[in-house]
Amino acid sequence: MSFVTQALDPFLTAGTHRATFTVASAPPTPLDPVPELLAGAAEVDLTPPPGLPKAGYSRNARTGIGFRGRLRARVLHLRSGTSSVAIVQCDLLGGSAVVQRLVASAVAGSTDVPLAGLFVGATHTHGAPGQFLGTDLYNGFASNQPGFDPVWTQFLVDRITDGVVSAVASRRPARLSWGSTEVWGLTRNRSLAAHVQNPDRTDRRVAAQRTYASVDPRLRLLRVDAVDGGPLAALVVFGVHGTGIPMRNSVYNADLWAYVYEEMRSRLGSTPVIGALQGTHADVAPALRPGRAGDVEAARVGRGIGAAASSLFSSLEPSLQTDVALGAGLREVDLATSRSVDGIELPARPALGAALIAGAFENETPVVHRIPPFRAGTPKPHGDEDPHGAKWVIGSRWLQPVVMPLRRFPRVIPVHVLRIGSAVLVGAPFEITVDAGRRVATAVAASSDVDDVIVSSVANEYAGYCTTAEEYTRQHYEGGHTLYGPRTNAFLAAHAASLASSVVPGAVVDEALPERTFDLRAHQYWPSASGGSGASGASGASGASGASGASAAPRAAGSARFIDVTAEQDAYWEQGWYDGAPGDLAWDQPIVHVEWTPSGEESWQTLVDDSSCALEVRHAGAADGGHRYLVRWHGPELRDGRDYRFVVRGLPLRPFN
Structure with missing residues (x-):
């Protein structure tokens, strides 16, 4: 490291x-x-x-x-x-x-x-x-x-x-x-x-x-x-x-x-x-x-x-x-020095085309995708001598290089x-x-x-x-x-x-x-740990993903509620809790799981954990001097005669059924 x-x-x-x-490349060492x-x-x-x-x-x-x-x-x-x-x-x-x-x-x-x-x-x-x-x-x-x-x-x-x-x-x-x-x-x-x-x-x-x-x-x-x-x-x-x-x-x-x-x-x-x-x-x-x-x-x-x-x-x-x-x-292939191979030559400069602004078919940019030359299927009619052919270059071949330097x-x-x-x-x-x-x-x-x-x-x-x-x-x-x-x-x-x-x-x-x-x-989006200057260097990144550090213990927040199915979203149970700041928690480590037990008993067993797509964890913002989080259990299969509960970083939340 x-x-x-x-x-x-x-x-x-x-x-x-x-x-x-700069990162150097060492030649491979011959192997036995x-x-x-x-x-x-x-x-x-x-x-x-x-x-x-x-x-x-x-x-x-x-x-x-x-x-x-x-x-x-x-x-x-x-x-x-x-x-x-x-x-x-x-x-x-x-x-x-x-x-x-x-x-x-x-x-x-x-x-x-x-x-x-x-x-x-x-x-x-x-x-x-x-x-x-x-x-x-x-x-x-x-x-x-x-x-x-x-x-x-x-x-x-x-x-x-x-x-x-x-x-x-x-x-x-x-x-x-x-x-x-x-x-x-x-x-x-x-x-x-x-x-x-x-x-x-x-x-x-x-x-x-x-x-x-x-x-x-x-x-x-x-x-x-x-x-x-x-x-x-x-x-x-x-x-x-x-x-x-x-x-x-x-x-x-x-x-x-x-x-x-x-x-x-x-x-x-x-x-x-x-x-x-x-x-x-x-x-x-x-x-x-x-x-x-x-x-x-x-x-x-x-x-x-x-x-x-x-x-x-x-x-x-x-x-x-x-x-x-x-x-x-x-x-x-370094295009600064090697733009051709077998008689095939690329343009000296890359270029972004107008059709890019309109977006791909299933995720089009509203309004813009209907306007030429952004609209798909409206190529430039005279591009035979242009190395970019039928592409409408955003801002023109002369202005784009000014706004978008080659580097x-x-x-x-x-x-x-x-x-x-x-x-x-x-x-x-x-x-x-x-x-x-x-x-x-x-x-x-x-x-x-x-x-x-x-x-x-x-x-x-x-x-x-x-x-x-x-x-x-x-x-x-x-x-x-x-x-x-x-x-x-x-x-x-x-x-x-x-x-x-x-x-x-x-x-x-x-x-x-x-x-x-x-x-x-450069811009750091990774959240800083509370009480510190934020993650920096190898030790900072490792610290942000290791032990929770300055994080306070989690606290329960209310009861679980059921949200019914829609055309886009399956049904889910949701429950909140309070915890430390996002930069204090170990997000690459287990955070929450669901347990069940026969009603009236205390023999809780793990049913599903947050490695599954069935569980969703959300940061809901700062609240009550801490941070509020939500866990959602999607597509739950609840059976009669059983109690269920979320467990957040070792803290059992209120059971539901």
């Missing part, structure tokens, strides 16, 4: 408005070969205190006031031959070059996982905080408030570091297998008018049923078992936006992915560490019933995906094998390739559309000898969108948000194919930049 502390301390303690630091596949897995809690802006819905998002279903990171570690990798699956908007670099440096002394083997991916939930990314653009505009939060970022680095170290320390002889199934009816293409601009493929069924083929129905799953201990981990890769829960929601959540995990745990048990990565999802949304965005619909979609994943997991047991080829490669944009594009047995996992920082992903996969398959290519969006950083050139011509939200113009897809495919050709079994291809310098506008 010392490296992380040294890297972050200068801007955590200087009191300036910018966070400026191991005779068999080794694997380890770990899960860590990423739930922060209230007060952090949520990312994904931009200015329409809400600041988090609590959580429903905890945010977590799952780590799957694999070691085979001379390669060592760790796949980090986060309930966050995306990966982050800052987090990836600092975690790689932090684990270098205690693990054999190199930077090229550290894959930091995400589910792209829109219910988690932002403010941890490597560019001012997305720390500024992905959330409802701007700025890079160094304390929140340090918390993420510490937790993920703990997860990687734990996963490596727990590794043992293992077996694994990839599988694939199709999931239909739970997703839809939200930008169909742009998608159908792509040429029909040769598959007659696909060409004839374009509406149904506008999503990628394939769910990929990697099952890993310990040779001597049964299931160890499950990694799901599937393409669907994390937008089942609407932007007006104000609690942290993993969106529909939380219900994927819960369904899989209910079917498979608690033994395997279950995590997920986003697939090619940029133009794919959950198939919600009209007007019903919320936890009820998110649960319906998520549990359907989880059921399919569970069946696939169970079917893979006969195909598990120990003889597994493993390789890793990371290329960081605010993503300028380093990480392309990551992991070879795992019969498949190649390709990670890129873009939100990638269905057909753009198919083209990347096709290019990679032609350059390598694997059975399957799996493309994952928003890995290792967030850099906007990647559409096909044909989709780009329509200038829907996805095209307006493709920063580097209509050739972005071809550029990415060429780099991914080139890198994949080098990632042979046992290879660790390190084409990362020798060092990365980040210069970010």
Whole structure:
């Protein structure tokens, strides 16, 4: 951890408005070969205190006031031959070059996982905080408030570091297998008018049923078992936006992915560490019933995906094998010096398109989405000589560079390739559309000898969108948000194919930049502890998430009440209590659970805890010299002859039935 502390301390303690630091990249150390596949897995809690802006819905998002279903990171570690990798699956908007670099440096002394083997991916939930990314653009505009939060970022680095170290320390002889199934009816293409601009493929069924083929129905799953201990981990890769829960929601959540995990745990048990990565999802949304965005619909979609994943997991047991080829490669493309590959050149400057302002189809910006040129499907008529083609550049090509300096944009594009047995996992920082992903996969398959290519969006950083050139011509939200113009897809495919050709079994291809310098506008949203100067540095972040410190003991506040079901929300029991300030509580530790007992008895048993989506915890503001909180138990199944009660940090509240 010392490296992380040294890297972050200068801007955590200087009191300036910018966070400026450099992280060097050490070349990978050659590893001795191991005779068999080794694997380890770990899960860590990423739930922060209230007060952090949520990312994904931009200015329409809400600041988090609590959580429903905890945010977590799952780590799957694999070691085979001379390669060592760790796949980090986060309930966050995306990966982050800052987090990836600092975690790689932090684990270098205690693990054999190199930077090229550290894959930091995400589910792209829109219910988690932002403010941890490597560019001012997305720390500024992905959330409802701007700025890079160094304390929140340090918390993420510490937790993920703990997860990687734990996963490596727990590794043992293992077996694994990839599988694939199709999931239909739970997703839809939200930008169909742009998608159908792509040429029909040769598959007659696909060409004839374009509406149904506008999503990628394939769910990929990697099952890993310990040779001597049964299931160890499950990694799901599937393409669907994390937008089942609407932007007006104000609690942290993993969106529909939380219900994927819960369904899989209910079917498979608690033994395997279950995590997920986003697939090619940029133009794919959950198939919600009209007007019903919320936890009820998110649960319906998520549990359907989880059921399919569970069946696939169970079917893979006969195909598990120990003889597994493993390789890793990371290329960081610095667009300041390398804008072309294989004759494909990107514009000298990125540009934000007008269609971006109107928002995506299911979450459009009121009024603006109806006005050209913001309205989807109103491309610029004369753009043949413009490197940004049909895009209407916000503020014009001349004014936008003045308002948005080049340094605010993503300028380093990480392309990551992991070879795992019969498949190649390709990670890129873009939100990638269905057909753009198919083209990347096709290019990679032609350059390598694997059975399957799996493309994952928003890995290792967030850099906007990647559409096909044909989709780009329509200038829907996805095209307006493709920063580097209509050739972005071809550029990415060429780099991914080139890198994949080098990632042979046992290879660790390190084409990362020798060092990365980040210069970010900073703002601390992480709440300060009462009676102190707030969390700062590594010790501050750790203190804010460890023991409750100055927090007073909780106090009961009234009786439980029942709130009936609505079209968007399930029924719930709610009860309040008084406690310390948000900055004093350990939000990544258990806070509340529900107990039951036969009526009239005192033999209380735990029924559900706050790791479940059934419990929601909210900060309701300062009150009576302290802070008031609410706990909600959603979808309760109360039985006659039983009493129930909430228990908050060891304090039993008044029973109800």
